[in-house]
Amino acid sequence: MKNINSDLQMMVYASLLAALTAVGAYLSIPIGPVPIVLQSLFILLAGVLLGRKWGTASVGIYLLAGAFGLPVFAGGAGGMGRFFGPTGGYLLGFLPAVYITGLISEKRKKNVLMDVFAMTCGSVLIYAFGISWLKVITGMGLNKAVAVGMLPFLPGDALKIAAAAFIARSVRPLIGNGRS
Numbered sequence: 001m002k003n004i005n006s007d008l009q010m011m012v013y014a015s016l017l018a019a020l021t022a023v024g025a026y027l028s029i030p031i032g033p034v035p036i037v038l039q040s041l042f043i044l045l046a047g048v049l050l051g052r053k054w055g056t057a058s059v060g061i062y063l064l065a066g067a068f069g070l071p072v073f074a075g076g077a078g079g080m081g082r083f084f085g086p087t088g089g090y091l092l093g094f095l096p097a098v099y100i101t102g103l104i105s106e107k108r109k110k111n112v113l114m115d116v117f118a119m120t121c122g123s124v125l126i127y128a129f130g131i132s133w134l135k136v137i138t139g140m141g142l143n144k145a146v147a148v149g150m151l152p153f154l155p156g157d158a159l160k161i162a163a164a165a166f167i168a169r170s171v172r173p174l175i176g177n178g179r180s
Contacts, residue, residue, distance in 0.1 A: 014057045017045065017046040020045075021059070021072070022066075022072035025038070039074070040097075040123065043094050046098050047101025048168045052099045056098055065078075066078050073091070085137065090126055092133070096125045100118075101118045102118075112166075112169060115168050116161055127150050131145045
């Protein structure tokens with residue numbers, strides 16, 4: 001019975017983080033082909049709090065909701081077309097990012113430095129997918145894609161990682177050992 005309760009608890013947490021990701025995406029500041037959003041804060045938080053299995057489930061729920069047309073992507077957009085637009089690579093990068101963040105978090109001691117390291121690795125993956133796709137879809141050169149799709153976001157991402165590390169430290173004891 002304990003395992004069923006634990007799985008149910010993790011499903012609730014995964015769903016909650018998927019919903020928070022949608023809210024984070026809705027708060028969008030358009031500054032070019034890639035807007036400023038809070039999605040990545042919740043994506044990375046899902047990895048450190050829920051681990052690779054449930055974190056990936058959370059992000060999968062979020063991406064599927066958007067793919068089926070629910071307005072959960074940046075600025076309240078939805079639909080499969082978003083995966084083929086300038087931000088599609090970032091969206092696709094969320095899955096490997098949360099998986100790696102969760103994997104590192106599961107395998108290492110739970111402390112702020114390891115959380116920051118895990119989330120930094122996740123962010124690198126988001127940028128790798130996002131910049132690569134942005135370059136392909138827009139025809140920009142690599143330098144311009146980096147200048148438009150990464151550099152303006154680095155200070156904000158550092159703040160998001162710091163906030164997520166603080167949140168994880170505060171929330172992790174509430175989640176308990178349900179993570180698997």
